Amino acid sequence: MSTRNLKSLFRPQSIAVVGASIKPKSIGSVVMRNLLKGEFAGPVMPVTSEHASVGGVLAYPDVACLPKAPDLALICTPPSTIPGILRTLGERGTKAACIMTSGLHLEQDAGGATMLELSLAVARQHGMRLLGPNSMGILVPGIGLNASSSHENVLPGKLAFVSQSGALCTAVLDWARAREIGFSHFIHLGDTEGVDFGDVLDYLGSDPGTRAILIYMESIHERRNFMSAARAASRNKPVLAIKAGRSREGARAAASHTGALAGSDLVFDAAMRRAGMLRVQDIEEIFGAVETLARSKPMKGRRLAILTNGGGIGVIAADDLAEMGGELAQLPDEVIDKLKAVLPPGWSQGNPVDISADADGERYVKTLNILSESKAVDAVLVMLAPSAVSDPTDVAAAIIKTAKDRPRANVMTCWVGNEAVARGRHLFSGAGIPTYDTPRAAIQAFMHLLQYRRNQELLMEVPASAPTDFVPDTRRARFLIDEALAKGGGTLNEPEAKAVLEAYGIPTVETHVARSPSLAGKIAMAMKESVALKILSPDILHKSDVGGVMLNLQGAFEVEKAAHAMLERVKAVYPEARIDGFTVQSMARRPGAQELICGVATDPVFGPVIMFGQGGIAVEVIADRAMALPPLNMNLAAELISRTRVARLLEGYRGRPPANKEAIQLALVQLSQLVVDFPEIVELDINPLFADSQGVLALDARMVVAPAKPGTEHLAIRPYPKELEEWFTMTDGRKTLLRPIRPEDEPNHHILVSKLTPEDIRFRFFGLVHELPHSEMARLTQIDYAREMAFIGEIEKEGGGKETLGVVRTVTDPDNDAAEFAIVVRSDLKGSGLGKRLLVKMIEYCRSRGTRTIVGQVLKDNPRMLAFVQHLGFLPIRTIDGDIVEVELELQKEHELGPDPTD
Template identity: 65%
Template sequence: MSVRNLKCLFKPESVAVVGASNSETAIGGIVMRNLLRGDFGGPIMPVTRSAQAVQGVLAYPDIASLPLTPELAVICTPPEDVPQVVDELGARGTRAAVVGSAGMGKAEGADGRTAMDQVQDLARKYGMRILGPNSMGLMVPHMGLNASSLHLPARQGRLAFVSQSGALCASVLDWAHTHGVGFSHFMSIGEAVNTDFGDLLDYLGSDPQTNAILLYIQSVKDRRNFMSAARAAARNKPVLAIKAGRHEQASRAVYSHTGALAGSDQVYDAAFRRAGMLRVYDFEELFAAVETLGRSRRLKGDRLAIVTNGGGVGIMAADDLLGLDGRLADLSDDTMEKLNKVLPGIWSGGNPIDLIGDAPPDRYLETLKILHAAKEVDAILVMHVPVAMVDATAVAQAVINFAKEKRTAHIGTCWVGDERVRDARRLFAESNIPTLDTPDQAVRAFMHTVQYQRNQELLMETPASLATDFQPATETARSIIRDVLARGDSMLSEPEAKAVLLAYGVPTVETHIAKTPDEVERLTARMGHTVALKIMSPDIGHKSDVGGVVLDLNTPEEARQAAEKMESRLRRIFPDARLDGFSVQTMARRTGAHELIVGVSTDPIFGPVILFGQGGVAVEVIGDRAVALPPMNMTLAKEVIGRTRVSKLLEGYRGRPPADTESISRTLIQVGQLITDIPEIVELDINPLFADADGVLAIDARMRVQEAPAVATDRLAIRPYPRDLEEVFTMRNGRKVMLRPIRPEDEPNHHVFVSRLTPEDIRFRFFGLVQELPHSQMARLTQIDYDREMAFIGVSKDDEGNDETLGVVRTVTDPDNESAEFSIVIRSNLKGGGLGIRMMEKMIEYCRARGTKYMVGQVLKENQRMLKFVEHLGFKRTATIDIDIVEVTLDLQNTPTQQEPFTG
């Protein structure tokens, strides 16, 4: 989470090449040649002892001899020499370096540490940014900087490309040259010793030269930094990713269905989705998606109408759309009637809309007008196949004229062919209308837009870790898990796992433990119900695989006999397996209930993940599942459910009533809360979870635990709602106010809060008059990343007993945690009650505790009360901005907390 000294990497005023060479094939020679040909405006200084000049430029024998300190150094030496070079550069004052050397994880020094370890320590010591090692360098075309060993220079453009693979950089560069694609930044990060995706996303996300960010990812190191940076960047511009190694499973011991199902690729997919990024699968698709997103208007939905003069290509497009789980618009009777009036009698009579091969521009135009007005159509794909009797360019011009007139229309185009449609494609490109060459490409482009928009909506969901409609018995659950760990076990028994789930509000069936078959008989008699019997053994992963589950036992005698047979079978098949007894549970009668699975697995990269899908004994074979990152809320839970095939069954069919999806969603939230609160849980299965119209019921449960890490919340990729920051404050008039971090569900009350501010309150806060804030902006204020932002609100009950927001103080911290910019607004009718000063004190305490150095804010000069207020808290006036605005700064590390009450 740092952009410190990245300016020296991307905007250096001088460059040194250490290990420069006159050899055409040496890395040092290639880098020098690229730098000299790149039109870089600053000095380029080769460092080598083997020549007095390198490629016509005076060389220097060592770093100490350089006439000035280079802001950027490109290191092209053998790996064992890199630590000494970094040390000399750091001591000289260089703050950024590209390291092309490979094999530094193996090259050991005299102290036994690898060259990689030494460089990491030295970079930390000097505050130096290292791109690499094993990096092919970087290019910043608009600066003329080509500090790379790549074979071609990048064209100037507005895309940033960041890759872990140097080989892929070369391939992408070749492809981009052929297709005329340009870049704002082009870089290979190599092994990312201290400059990783998160750091680069922070920098590029706010870079004005960059319109979109493209990533090639093999692995992520810092999950929290990556997710926070990706979420922040994706709010500003499209972020697209290719993930390598899609079919590689993490090698780990699997104790549950979830552990087997939640492969690393599904987790990456969930992370990209949650971060608001778009995932693609090859670089041609990558650039096509960028072009589409850059030219597409916002979709109002995902229902597509396909218009074509060739029935065959229309059907191909429809097949491709449905194959990608897209939706063909179902044309209404009214739309069909209007189309019948303007189209030939032999038109296709449905969607895709085949206008017939001789369709002139006017026929296309009339059809577009009807579809644009149709409420059941969200987007239109216009296709054209070249025919002798129609000018393809004239048809394209008609579509362009329509798009210019109807600016809200979402239109994509596909002119099939080559030579005869080139002019049409050029006109579309010049008019900023997406155009693709084939039906498959066109449909994929539309689905990119659909998925990107869905991900952007998810991006705005930063859920509370604690659902507001239930209060878990957290201490009860922790006590059970402490007892399991204390006896040296890692697996909870089924009754213990169910007790933990019950403590978090998940309904379970009555379950008891019996140590022997005779005890099974006595328990069954006491329960007085038909029972299910299951074996209890930590050495048996899936009980049904060894005949360890028997259902519908009606009498105590049947139950005892089943237990005896079960024990005998286990001793015969697995003589060394530990038998802890049997679980005896009431047989659940839920005729027609769906069998689902809800699980938790711990991913080595992103930490705990939640899995949902169709359950039962064949869960791995069915393979119907979706993965999500915790914490969750109802919106996120329903989105996860909607990504599975079983979700269609849950809606009801053939007289079968819909399942209670609210209860299913609540279960996902409760499980997410459980693993947030109790870090000892590393794996969990609820399988099956029965679900029907009456709710949910956990039939079987498995849970694996281990000692928790020292900083438990760091294991989560997304920081949950920090409930420990809640406090109750009493105003001077005796009114009780809850001071707490803001939550996404506060948005409706925040609209009310803004509406109750006086014009002066609004002008002092927003430096202008604001009638109301749109949903997009209000969502941005209430759905924050707790890892980088904080907003404390004061909430109290109004006269009718409803929650109302009284004030808010917020900070946005820079990626280096150097300074936090604050703002505060309290309703005017509440000023003087002590609320404002307590909220500011709380924010100062929070920023100081997280190690932030300064709090900075801007105040209108005429807002004298606010100036006195912050100066009372220790802020100093540090600058004047635009004559009317004063900047105030608080040194958090050296200013004591103010004890005197504010009376200004």
């Protein structure tokens, strides 16, 4: 993934149309016509040997004859010609091409290579960016660029639309044109063989002319690149997505409950949440959602009050709210009393607040003021149906005035009807107040705000540390997994899988393996308690379905008899199943415990995913599950649990105490760490996982493993890189842990800033900063380790706890070409050696990942810092605004250190 040369693609200074034509309805003709009609300011150079000119513009017989190398080439020629055209363009210096031709993967040369393979190889050789193949092109109306085969031009605007589907592009163009919706960019990726979603998200995420990014996707090629780009873009502006194929389940046959339940669409939802994006289902909804996000204030809670002049539309809205999982605000007695004082006796006496059909603007305003002042209400939906005794336009004007007087109130409106309410809707739009035609559209918009807020919290959260430090026995887990792999890979049986879970701190019930009925009886006698007997077979997933489970057995005779009967049943139902024996396990006496399921599945796009939901033998029928991408922390685990129906049962009911949610969260974190540490794990089931007030207990488990490369490349999100931790001794003898920053470091980061002198604050932030808000500090402490890095120096305090002494950070461009650094050390620790070691550690890290240069900015009146970085090999390269010196270090060559200015 890279943004290299994307400027040539999206903001070209010159364009060549290779395969330009005057034949009506040919791609070459349509593209030329669109370019010339769009009033593109740069030269447009048609390339064709068939015509002397195209559209009144002098044509050139081939690419070699062009008077200059174009920034962008639009290629509309047959597949067999394209590799040669790209080679000539690359040799001349062209850096971007849009291949509008389809079918490059179908034609081969004499050696069997496809035209697509040859084209990609040529592009790589010359550093050329390819859009497509099979792309309808690019529209950037702000610069008059219509480099497309579109039937419509687009209006200028602040929305960027990116699609893999050409048909959807033309439909959206029609839809948006009729509604006067404009775009900053309109991009059809085509087959995404060159430029993909990650590249475009990186480019548009930092484009100042783009307010929001709308994407339609069918497939993703690079999971980690996509997630990194999406997370980076979502921090800057709303990113909304439509995903095709919602109903398709994973194509691979699953060997576990988790695999069977992990539909690819659920995984995509989990990825969108983790990336801070908002997912919608259709074209109209995506534009409605972006307008909602643009016009509405950030939502602080989920409680909605509905104010209406008609009971019917209010009830419809309340029903839609309940159906979509929203919360109707419960009005306190004092609010009810205030409403009684201003409303006629016939009002609804509750929420929805029906103030009757004759309500005028004054009655609406009084009611709205009371509701918006209440701490029990987070937002108000104001609704109106036209009536003979009320003027919708007057009411709208009154609502607008009171909304302006209360800038913190979150107000949405729904004027139901057509001609009679059109003027009111127009007033709301002009005043920047969200307005909707139907109750369902209004409620959907409210839910968009809630979901977007939750997704942004996942992106920007400050997780708590795990309540119990667990140190996994990775050696034990490695031995068990390697032993299974040595047998050719496949399934770890129940006792083996439980042993792996125990190595990672997940409690399991005592389990023994018996190879024969008589041995099962002897084990049961030694256990001296009631036991559960289960068949042990690599071929049987659902033991209960074949009579392979018996509970509450006592003594050797009863267990041995049950084992013989079980063998007969299983052989009758599943004669070809391989039988390895039985498991004998303690009966878990946990009355009232909730049966859960959690596990791991491997998605073909996003890699490992964690699944959680209601467990038991009917798990597929109940289908109560939610998915999340690892790595997890306690907060992310809590959010995963909250998205299931069983979460309500875990709160306790009818005398059952609440389950220990911290224990469930910790089990999910431990499971996440297991899959982070062992890429060999393909699937894992814990079903059931008992959960009650005492904690959790895994009763049954199954694991599937396969050979895998070591490391964390199997994960869509790079986890905390623990391998980068090291100890450093400062000049005063104190040992300091140097490690990558974690989200839970935010509180100590605030303390670090508070201990800086005003001068050091100015040197670091180029101005006086008293404190950083949570949103900014979250950006500094919750980083994407694939794109950014920050190392802190941390020390144990005498009275307990830990303290941050300094931090160095870099943000690397998507091309890994340059990393920009910043460093700060507590003001009383100058000369301790900590600052030097932190920056050297960062230089070593950037050099190891192939970054070309590291750059930074230093105030000219900070000579100590200038001397410090020059000692490490940085060179001043330019002065910015007269008082800022930019320094740069080339990382791929060695530097001699000068005298240390801190000595």
